[in-house]
Amino acid sequence: MxxxxxxxxxxxxxxxxxxxxxxxxxxxxxxxxxxxxxxxxxxxxxxxxxxxxxxxxxxxxxxxxxxxxxxxxxxxxxxxxxxxxxxxxxxxxxxxxxxxxxxxxxxxxxxxxxxxxxxxxxxxxxxxxxxxxxxxxxxxxxxxxxxxxxxxxxxxxxxxxxxxxxxxxxxxxxxxxxxxxxxxxxxxxxxxxxAAVECFRCTILGKGGHGAMPEQTIDSILVGAQIITALQTIVARNVNPLDSAVVTVGEFHAGKAHNIIADSAHFSGTVRYFDSSYSGYFPARIEAIIAGICQAHNARYDLDYYPLYPPxxxxxxxxxxxxxxxxxxxxxxxxxxxxxxxxxxxxxxxxxxxxxxxxxxxxxxxxxxxxxxxxxxxxxxxxxxxxxxxxxxxxxxxxxxx
Missing domain, CATH: 3.40.630.10 (Zn peptidases)
Incomplete structure (x- = not known):
């Protein structure tokens, strides 16, 4: 096109x-x-x-x-x-x-x-x-x-x-x-x-099990989905609306079968912004969201956040x-x-x-x-x-x- x-x-x-x-x-x-x-x-x-x-x-x-x-x-x-x-x-x-x-x-x-x-x-x-x-x-x-x-x-x-x-x-x-x-x-x-370009990779560590017995598991897909949705609130509710920023999750992988609750989920994405004063803000805010949602579900996480290019x-x-x-x-x-x-x-x-x-x-x-x-x-x-x-x-x- x-x-x-x-x-x-x-x-x-x-x-x-x-x-x-x-x-x-x-x-x-x-x-x-x-x-x-x-x-x-x-x-x-x-x-x-x-x-x-x-x-x-x-x-x-x-x-x-x-x-x-x-x-x-x-x-x-x-x-x-x-x-x-x-x-x-x-x-x-x-x-x-x-x-x-x-x-x-x-x-x-x-x-x-x-x-x-x-x-x-x-x-x-x-x-x-x-x-x-x-x-x-x-x-x-x-x-x-x-x-x-x-x-x-x-x-x-x-x-x-x-x-x-x-x-x-x-x-x-x-x-x-x-x-x-x-x-x-x-x-x-x-x-x-x-824009500045910063990248992140995150693995959610839950507890796998049978799809019919969710009470015995910690569903990494559910936790990951909630995190990905919540990350969009950073630009919508934390960044000054007169500024420009983007948080994009471009990759999400989890599970191997339709009837098994996945024990881990992986997602990655990028952050972009023009104003250099936001340098250092996004990694802290992203980790706070991930940590809070994981704590609510008794899950663990491994986060790698790294800046690529400044604006x-x-x-x-x-x-x-x-x-x-x-x-x-x-x-x-x-x-x-x-x-x-x-x-x-x-x-x-x-x-x-x-x-x-x-x-x-x-x-x-x-x-x-x-x-x-x-x-x-x-x-x-x-x-x-x-x-x-x-x-x-x-x-x-x-x-x-x-």
């Missing part, structure tokens, strides 16, 4: 400089090469090798093997200036692709279903343009090719291994090709863009610059939307905790070409015209930052 999208604004590429427009066939070729060879997090060996081969071909300095498969390219302009960073994620998903295209995945059960192949191509295009035009920007640019955004997260280990230091990065930007927005639009907003918080000043650049590129205010928040998570958030920056959405859907399936769908694909637009925005950011 495709999204129902507002009509696309007229996509006029006249604001894309000629040398970047001329790079478009290469961008498409690189993206399709990567699309055919998807790899999971921390296993992006072919992807890293491809990135390294291009950097070596262009004479760009780089470091590899960062957080296992990460690569950082360093490009210096002819004049001194700031140290900036561009971030692109490289990993794919464990999805069997259903698209019947010549560049479909050649790796069974794996697919670039979130656009990271496009992100890597855009970053490569930016690197190529900058190394060909060092007189057009000041300072140093680090281009970070990051593994494992889809999980368990490659940004944090890359930071821990020093990608933001020596020299110290002053600002960072990144983008996400976004099929919730039509081609020719850009989603950019100051403050919270994407993506954009710096106001850098977001303003990205907004002005986006307006230059799409040439119409209708092409810029701040109404682009999502409860999805992103480990770009770890970079933004360390240095000011901006993460934005680059519209990539084109229903007229049947390119509007949602992210993580087995028929996900995007309009590759967005690739040159992404390079143009990155290059202008580097040229205009001061």
């Amino acid at each position: 495709v999204f129902s999208l507002a009509p696309s604004p007229s996509v006029d590429l006249s604001q894309i400089r000629l040398k970047i427009r001329n790079l478009q066939p290469q961008l498409v070729q690189w993206r399709r090469h990567l699309h055919q060879r998807p790899e999971l997090g921390f296993k992006e060996h072919l992807t890293s090798e491809f990135v390294i081969a291009k950097l070596e071909e262009w004479g760009i300095k780089y470091q590899s093997g960062i957080a296992k498969t990460g690569v950082v390219a360093t490009i210096t302009g002819t004049q001194p200036g700031p140290v900036l960073a561009i971030r692109a994620d490289m990993d794919a998903l464990p999805i069997q692709e259903q698209n019947q295209v010549e560049y479909r995945s050649q790796h069974d059960g794996l697919m670039h279903a979130c656009g990271h192949d496009g992100h890597t191509a855009i970053a490569l295009g930016t690197a190529y343009y900058l190394c060909q035009h060092p007189d057009q920007f000041r300072g140093t640019v680090k281009i970070i090719f990051q593994p494992a955004e889809e999980g368990p997260g490659g940004a944090k280990p890359m930071i821990e291994e020093g990608v933001l230091t020596n020299p110290q990065v002053e600002a960072i930007v990144g983008l996400h090709l976004w099929n919730r927005l039509p081609l020719g639009t850009i989603g950019v907003r100051s403050g919270a863009l994407m 993506v918080i954009n710096d106001p000043k850098i977001t303003e610059l990205i907004h002005s650049i986006a307006l230059e590129v799409v040439e119409t205010p209708a092409g810029i939307t701040p109404a682009c928040q999502t409860m999805g998570g992103e480990d770009m958030s770890f970079f933004l905790q360390q240095v000011p920056g901006c993460y934005f959405f680059l519209g990539s859907a084109n229903p007229a070409k049947d390119l509007a399936y949602p992210h993580h769908h087995p028929r996900f694909d995007f309009d590759e015209t967005a690739l040159a637009i992404g390079v143009e925005i990155f290059v202008r950011f580097i040229e205009q930052f001061s």
Whole structure:
């Protein structure tokens, strides 16, 4: 099923400089090469090798093997200036692709279903343009090719291994090709863009027995069902209704036969919110609910609660610059939307905790070409015209930052 999208604004590429427009066939070729060879997090060996081969071909300095498969390219302009960073994620998903295209995945059960192949191509295009035009920007640019955004997260280990230091990065930007927005639009907003993601797993330990003799048992399914229902009261009755939060239980397993009361039940889920002040609140509240219901039924529990990513918080000043650049590129205010928040998570958030920056959405859907399936769908694909637009925005950011 495709999204129902507002009509696309007229996509006029006249604001894309000629040398970047001329790079478009290469961008498409690189993206399709990567699309055919998807790899999971921390296993992006072919992807890293491809990135390294291009950097070596262009004479760009780089470091590899960062957080296992990460690569950082360093490009210096002819004049001194700031140290900036561009971030692109490289990993794919464990999805069997259903698209019947010549560049479909050649790796069974794996697919670039979130656009990271496009992100890597855009970053490569930016690197190529900058190394060909060092007189057009000041300072140093680090281009970070990051593994494992889809999980368990490659940004944090890359930071821990020093990608933001020596020299110290002053600002960072990144983008996400976004099929919730039509081609020719850009989603950019100051403050919270994407939600924090926290996860939990819980096992309810009851006492099994015969389905006809419940008085001899502690029904783990009954206890689990009451807990799952009660967890929804956290957002409904504990979170400020002016704030946004989601508690989702996505998995529930218990029992092996219709006439046996299960002695254990397992469920897991996620918590998402924008406001960092809620950090630490949800694990305590979730455990209080689980503990109270278990106590009422003489059941026991084992809870594992762990944060995954903090919220993506954009710096106001850098977001303003990205907004002005986006307006230059799409040439119409209708092409810029701040109404682009999502409860999805992103480990770009770890970079933004360390240095000011901006993460934005680059519209990539084109229903007229049947390119509007949602992210993580087995028929996900995007309009590759967005690739040159992404390079143009990155290059202008580097040229205009001061």
